[in-house]
Amino acid sequence: MTNIDPQIELWNGNSGERWVRYRDETDLAFGVLSASAMVRLNAQTGERVIDVGCGAGTTLLEIAKAVGPAGHVVGIDACDKLARCAQLRTAHIPQVQVLCGDATQVELPPSYDALFSRFGMMFFASPITAFRNLRNGLRPGGRLVFTVWQAANKNGWHADLMSVVLPHVSETPAPPLRLELRGHLQCLSACI
């Protein structure tokens, strides 16, 4: 029997569908933070890049433009609805490939120049296993660039909204996701 990661199960439920529907608004919300990460990535013509948690494909489009037809971008997302959306949006760009799967298990040749993620690295049940596996896809000297949320109390868009919602609900919400789910830090979830 296969154990399905609860996070993957959740994303393949209503969360993924909502993110597809509100993809433009989500890009607006995270646009400035995303831009900082893209500057740090500094993808160059001809480079090969992995985009983990590529979502609806916006970051794939940006990276594909930077690396050009001589380069290659592979996007990975565990949510089938988001991966399908990304596939449709990038179908006209030959240097883009989208994989629907678990980044912890995906097998990539050790030929990539960079590993990128916009808030897609916080969902691993075992982060060290996932990062080790993804690192296998990088050539020696390949670079890693990603964003994760800081603690919930530093993110008004999380804390302020929850202060509005929580008085109306009886159950205790699941704790914010962390880079390591069983860790004691409060790295905030990329919101589901």
Next chain:
Amino acid sequence: MSERLYLEEILSASGFRDTLIEDVREPVQMGSGGVAAAVEFALHVGPAASLTEKQTPETQQAIRAGLTEFFSGVACGENISLPGAAWLVSAVA
């Protein structure tokens, strides 16, 4: 253990080196403009979405009203943004 140290430990244990962790503070725009759009965005994407989805229609209406009041109070013209804080992490394989 600080968040920075925690991140460094995960990356080090995963085989990465030369880790750099930058503190990035930027506003998170809520919706495409206006209070109604901000409420819809909050109800569909973000920490409130999954929680609200599981509630009764009456409770969902109460949450919607609460969010409308909240966003009306923080709106600055059509643009509604809330504080955001992220770590921008880079390292080398």
